[in-house]
Amino acid sequence: MIKALLFIFCSSLFTIWMLLSSPPNNSVDAYLITNLIQAECTNCGEEDIDYITYTVMNRTKSNKFPSTVHEVLFQSNQFKGLDRKVEAGAMINSYVYKRVLRNLSKEQVPKVLFFIAANCKSLNCETIKKNRTVVFSTNNHIYLK
Numbered sequence: 001m002i003k004a005l006l007f008i009f010c011s012s013l014f015t016i017w018m019l020l021s022s023p024p025n026n027s028v029d030a031y032l033i034t035n036l037i038q039a040e041c042t043n044c045g046e047e048d049i050d051y052i053t054y055t056v057m058n059r060t061k062s063n064k065f066p067s068t069v070h071e072v073l074f075q076s077n078q079f080k081g082l083d084r085k086v087e088a089g090a091m092i093n094s095y096v097y098k099r100v101l102r103n104l105s106k107e108q109v110p111k112v113l114f115f116i117a118a119n120c121k122s123l124n125c126e127t128i129k130k131n132r133t134v135v136f137s138t139n140n141h142i143y144l145k
Contacts, residue, residue: 029069030100034092036073037100039082041140049096051136051143053103055112062113110135112143 037044037052044052059065059072066072073079103109112135116125132144 026101026104030097030104031092032069032073033100033104034097036079036082037096038093040079044096044140045138046099047136047138048140049099050103051110051112051138051141052115053100054109055115055143057104057109058111058113065113110143111145112136114144115141116144118142 033053033056036056037049040052041048056069056072060067060069066075073082114128114132116128118137118139118141128144129142134142135145136143
């Protein structure tokens with residue numbers, strides 16, 4: 001019991017430290033996007049981390065989506081699992097967080113607005129693939145504009 005409480009305390013301190021040591025405009029956005037990445041892809045490689053971040057960044061700049069990272073991520077019928085991850089206060093991976101922060105500081109990124117699981121065969125996924133252009137793909141996801 002004491003070990004569990006100590007773990008929770010240390011992970012909370014780590015999260016606070018990461019948020020405080022980041023540029024103020026990007027720290028909360030990076031935290032939310034990191035939670036998204038961890039909810040969508042438990043074994044994400046660098047390319048998935050980058051392209052998921054680019055998807056969110058591009059959506060905030062598009063007139064077809066909300067203008068803030070928080071609104072984009074919590075828009076209804078988007079990014080399933082993220083809300084449960086954030087509510088649970090999941091401990092974030094420092095490597096993913098730092099990579100997201102670096103991506104948020106980029107001036108230009110590939111133009112992607114959607115991503116779907118690479119193995120998705122649902123009607124919704126098939127419709128997206130049919131009506132969108134593939135920009136990039138990994139073993140985990142297909143990224144489209």
